Amino acid sequence: MATIDGIAYAELKNRYPLEEIIALSNQANFSETQLLSKLMELRSSLDLNKHSFSGFVFRPLIGVVTTISPNGDVEYIEYDAEGRVINVLDSERNYKKRFKYNIIAS
Secondary structure, three states: OEEEEOOOHHHHHHHOOOHHHHHHHHOOOOOHHHHHHHHHHHHHHOOOOOOEEEEEEEEOOOEEEEEEOOOOOEEEEEEOOOOOEEEEEOOOOOEEEEOOOOOOOO
16 A cells, blocks of 8 residues: 555556556455565656655555655564564664563463
């Protein structure tokens, strides 16, 4: 998914091939790498002096697994078996943040 400011959806749809991105994201077992590549391709085709672009890859029942910031930085988000965020990694897959949960059983 993407948020693009400064351009109407109708104009965006006429100027850029969005159908491939939409079809890919609607697949049950889409490739995150392929979808991210298509989103970055769309971002690079925009005039970023006129438009602001941010995006994310969302996995149903998991959550957001990849984000693209307006300046183009990519972050990967990892979850544990309970669905809690455990790691945030940069575009090179280096750890930016690590989370630990201390659960006290009652």
